[in-house]
Amino acid sequence: MFHVEHERNMFPEYDIIVVGAGHAGCEAAAAAANLGSKVLLVTMNMQTIAQMSCNPAMGGVAKGQIVREIDAMGGYSGIVSDKTTIQFRMLNQSKGPAMWSPRSQNDRYKFHEEWRNMLEQTPNIDFFQDMVSSLLVKGNTVYGVKTSLGLEIKSKAVVLTNGTFLNGTIHIGEKRFGGGRMGEKGATGLTEHLVELGLESGRMKTGTPPRIDGRSINYSVMEEQQGEENAGRFSYLDFPLPTEKRSCYITYTSPEVHDILKEGFDRSPMFTGRIKGLGPRYCPSIEDKINRFAERDRHQLFVEPEGWNTVEVYVNGFSTSLPEDVQYKALTKVPGFENAKFFRPGYAIEYDFFPPTQLHTTLETKKISNLFFAGQINGTTGYEEAAAQGFLAGINAHQKINDKHEVILKRSEAYIGVLIDDLVTKGTEEPYRMFTSRAEHRLLLRQDNADIRLTKLSHDIGLASPERLEKVNEKISKSDEIVKFMKSKSVEPGEINAFLQEKGTSTIPQNTKLFNLLSRPQIDLVDLVEAYQPLKEFINGNKKEIIEQAEIKVKYETYFEKELEMVSKLHKMEDQGINPEFNYDTLVSLSKESREKLKKVKPRTLGQASRISGVSPADISVLMIHLSK
CATH class of the missing domain: 1.10.150.570 (GidA associated domain, C-terminal subdomain)
Known part of the structure; x- marks a missing residue:
């Protein structure tokens, strides 16, 4: 009797239990806790919280916009990324601002440490290390979880973020064994329990490349890729950034490498049918690439450091599940890897997922009330997509149990809105990855204005801090002041024509508004400021992001108006x-x-x-x- 009472009192009743401490689980726990819910974060391994299971990087095309959206609403991913960045780049700067995408290379180990530190400093979050094997369900409502230790922990809502661990199976050539990640066991029992509750499951596959000892790499024959000198950031908050940087490197495969890889196809789990799950179309394995794109005689490989204080290197572009001897033989024929030493081979992993059409737009399951799914359990791939889902699932779980209005982002409001709407409406038969092309309103969903789009909404529900809202309001008002000044101020031909000739654009025969001059593609605001002293005096002292925002407003005003008009028409049907x-x-x-x-x-x-x-x-x-x- 004493044992039963002890077990019963081991845990209080929580508001929300989050299962899994990957990127989705961490954001879910933080969002719900910061809104005021008492949260228990259950993970199979406290040492791998927010583990970067694949590449040590955050952001990229469309993904960078998602990280900024999470940050704008008060999430943690942007802050953690900035504090652990070893290299930062803004991609696609030669294109329009709708395509600009921030990306950081990160220290894998510090990323985990920083996430854990932030969670531990967040009031309302408790932790427990165990495997959740089933749910506690009464009628069609979840009221807690049961763990592999036999513990029953009660809550008002549950968020499942199991990643690749549900019945995970690792493949290396003809070898196959259970695991949710190399060196970690998979999660068993939960899929079968969910199926018994009436949910439909499927199978997916992802992979990862070999990790190499950087001391064995000859970087001199590779192309160096440095980060930006004046590094940007994901977070809209101001805090010191790391000053130390590390370079990445680029090298290429060759026909010789491809021929060696083909030698192992008869032992590849992909081509022999042992892997049944579909892999990510836009992040294929190296064997898939040389099979699908046979006409190409080389593929680009990015050689990425895993941190400041480690020699471990990630070979981006060489994801594979071929036998380890084939991996080694082929990679040593790649320039720079002739003497490579493996830390571990690449592998593929199969895991269970649940088609996301079984979810409401809040990410709550339709079958079981107060049960939410987020991340790879919904068929997505990528840290950023997972974090975004976890963030919204955590918010909506809190809102649901407190009888508050649900938070659903429209497709015209956020990439996160596009992501979730695509999943619950269209579903996915292969790992879903976000691209700018998936967003029909991407001109409005830029990385530079995520705070303008989303911070007030988040502040209104009690999540984004007053500090964030104050910064957004300052950004809006001061950038609008610059635009207003440029619309009101005319410049004389004698003051500006020499500058216009220098920039390769036509001179003006009469007084012209600064606004019209900046609208020209050849003219940048930074150059115009230097050429016209009154403008320099007016905007002097403004922050870089305010000046950038003003320039974008001027250059794309007509396009924005047309896009907003289209959105207005679509909303009549959407609403x-x-x-x-x-x-x-x-x-x-x-x-x-x-x-x-x-x-x-x-x-x-x-x-x-x-x-x-x-x-x-x-x-x-x-x-x-x-x-x-």
Whole structure:
């Protein structure tokens, strides 16, 4: 009897239990706790919180925008990334600002340490190391979890962020063994339990390249890739950045390397059918690349350091599950790797996921109330996509148990909105990765204005700090002042024509507004400031991001107006609500396929219904007419 009482009192009843401490779990726990929920973060290994299981980097095309959005709303990913950055670059600067994407190379070990430190300093978060094997469910509502130790821990909501651990299987050539990550066991029992509860599961695959001893690499024959001298940052907050930087390097495979890799195809789990799950289309293994793109005689490899105080190196672009002897033989034929020493070979991992069409837009499951899914369990790939889902799942779990309004980001508001809408509406049959091309309003969803788009929304629910909101308001007001000045101030030909000739753009015959001059593609605000003293005096003392914001507003004002007009029109359809329990069988004019898809997805709005694969415009018209009545 004493044992039972002791066990019962070991844990209080929590508001929210977060299962898994990867990028999704960490953001979920932090968001819910900072909103005021009492959170328990359960992980199988406290030493791998926020582990960078694959490449030691954050951000990139579209992914960098997501990190900035998380930060703008008060999440931790941007702060942790900035504090552990060993190299920072803004990608696509030769293109328009909608394509600019921040990316950092990070110290893998400090990244984990910083995340754990921030979580431990966050009030309302408790930790427990164990494996969750099943849920506590009554009726169709979750009320806690059961662990492998047999402990029952109660809560009002549960967020599952299991990553690649659900029945994880690691493949290296013909070798196969259980694991959620190399050296760590997989999670068993939970998939089967969820299936018993009525949820549908599937199987996916991802992979990772070999890790190399940097002391054995000849960097002199590689192309050095340095970070930016005046490094940027993800977070909109001001704090000191690391001053020490590390270079990355670029090298290439060759036909000889490809021929060696092909020798192992008959022992590859990919080509022999041992791997059933679909892998990421846009981050394929090296064997997949040389098989799919046979016409290419070389592929680029990025040689990335794993941290300041380690010699371990990540070979980005050489993800593989081929036998280790084939991996070694092929890699030593790549320039710079002739004497390479392996720390560990590359491998593929198969794991269970749950098709995300089984979720509401809040990321709560439709079958089980107060149960939320986030990250790779939903079929996504990437730290950033996982973190974004965890962040919103943590917010919505808190909102749900406190009878507060749900937080759903529109496709026109955030890349996070695009990500979640794509998942719950369209689903995914392969690991989902975010791209700028997935966002129809990407001109509005830039990395520079994530704070303007999202900080007030987050502050209103009690998450983003007053400090963040104050900074955003200052950015908006001061950038608007600069734009207003440029619209009001004219410049005479004699004051500016020499500068215009120097820039290769036509001179002006009469007084012209500064706004019109800056609208020209050849003119940058920084140069114009130096050429025209009154403008320099006006904006002197403003922060870099304020000046940048003003320039973007001027150069793209016409495009923004057109885009906002389009968004306004689309919102009329997007905002037309549909009762989740609507009986589509009553609409005999709907096609059979549309009726089945609508009944399965249960869209919340007409706009969401229009994006479901298999639902035709004619069916949307039928639905629209019915709703208007």
